Amino acid sequence: MKKEAEGRMDMDGALKYRSELKYYMNRHQHAVLSSRLKPLLTRDVHASSTGEYHIRSLYFDDASNTALHEKLGGISSRAKYRIRIYNFQDDVIHFEKKIKQRDYIAKLKEPLTREMFDRLLAGDMEVLNVPSKPLLLEIYYQMKQQLLAPKVIVDYVREPFVCHHGNVRITFDKELRTGLHRTDMFSQDLAAIRALDEDLMILEVKYDEYLPEYIRAVLQTEGLQRQSASKYVICRKYLKSNTWEDY
Numbered sequence: 366m367k368k369e370a371e372g373r374m375d376m377d378g379a380l381k382y383r384s385e386l387k388y389y390m391n392r393h394q395h396a397v398l399s400s401r402l403k404p405l406l407t408r409d410v411h412a413s414s415t416g417e418y419h420i421r422s423l424y425f426d427d428a429s430n431t432a433l434h435e436k437l438g439g440i441s442s443r444a445k446y447r448i449r450i451y452n453f454q455d456d457v458i459h460f461e462k463k464i465k466q467r468d469y470i471a472k473l474k475e476p477l478t479r480e481m482f483d484r485l486l487a488g489d490m491e492v493l494n495v496p497s498k499p500l501l502l503e504i505y506y507q508m509k510q511q512l513l514a515p516k517v518i519v520d521y522v523r524e525p526f527v528c529h530h531g532n533v534r535i536t537f538d539k540e541l542r543t544g545l546h547r548t549d550m551f552s553q554d555l556a557a558i559r560a561l562d563e564d565l566m567i568l569e570v571k572y573d574e575y576l577p578e579y580i581r582a583v584l585q586t587e588g589l590q591r592q593s594a595s596k597y598v599i600c601r602k603y604l605k606s607n608t609w610e611d612y
Contacts, residue, residue: 382469383532386570387594394587395537395566401583402526402535409525411451417539422447422519423550424597425504428512436598441467445597446504446513448482450550455479460493462500470571475500479551486515486549517600518544520557532573533580539566543600560603567594 390398412418425446426432432445444464451457458481461474475498477485484492493505507513520542526535542557549555561567570576570584 380464380471380473381573382466382471383571383573384468384576385470386468386591388568388570388589389565389592389594390537390568390587390589391564392566394589395568397587398568398583399524399537401586402580405579405583406526406528406533406535409527412525417522417524419452420449420521420523420538421451421453421550422449422596423515423548424517424519424600425513426516427507427514430516431511433516433598433601436593436595441465446507447519447597448477448550453551455482455551458482460501460504462503473500482550515548517597517604518547518550518555518557519596519600520544521596528577528580530577531575531580533576534569534571535580536569537566538569538596541567541596541599543603545604558603558607560600567596569594 408416409418424432425448432443435443436445442465444462447461447463449459449461458477458479459474460477461472464471464473481492490505490508493501493508495501495505504513520540522539524537524539527533528535540563541559541561543560544550544555544557547555568589
């Protein structure tokens with residue numbers, strides 16, 4: 366299944382950053398933009414016959430909720446950790462670190478097996494104590510020293526488009542839901558609750574050195590304004606507003 370390249374190592378081993386722009390939009394704006402973008406872009410090869418796939422992420426934070434508060438406080442340099450799966454399947458499981466530097470992002474990730482995930486969920490953090498895997502080892506020490514722990518499941522449906530010019534990736538993320546206080550991503554009885562108005566979705570635009578002008582022009586036609594649109598924060602705020610959680 367899907368292996369998204371939102372940031373990667375270059376040939377010298379340095380972390381390569383990409384630009385990231387986010388917008389809230391309604392269904393009407395989506396209908397207009399998607400119809401204008403389809404002739405210009407290519408459907409992601411991993412999308413289903415409907416042009417979409419499902420993403421489920423389990424986000425982690427430390428005892429002080431540092432990732433949450435840094436985002437709410439507008440800290441320009443920050444990071445967050447998550448485990449991600451696609452289409453409810455366990456054939457591709459990644460533990461990821463998403464790094465943000467102002468408008469630029471990079472992502473590091475390591476694969477997990479289902480057995481590793483199950484052991485981790487059961488409280489066995491030693492499964493991450495792998496010296497040959499720097500990211501897993503970093504997360505292991507974050508868990509031991511900063512009490513990094515699972516906080517919330519984030520669910521949504523993604524409609525992805527790509528363009529080779531500028532290595533552009535445009536996604537419409539719909540039906541944002543939260544798993545409330547559940548942490549078992551593979552549970553058959555997990556009923557995710559809608560965390561964002563059903564008329565709203567999140568548009569994300571990612572690219573390398575440049576965004577082609579013909580794509581930029583289309584994005585400007587609906588008068589969209591860039592906004593902060595963190596799915597993690599939206600779902601944590603939903604928990605605070607609708608359950609007993611306090612941060």
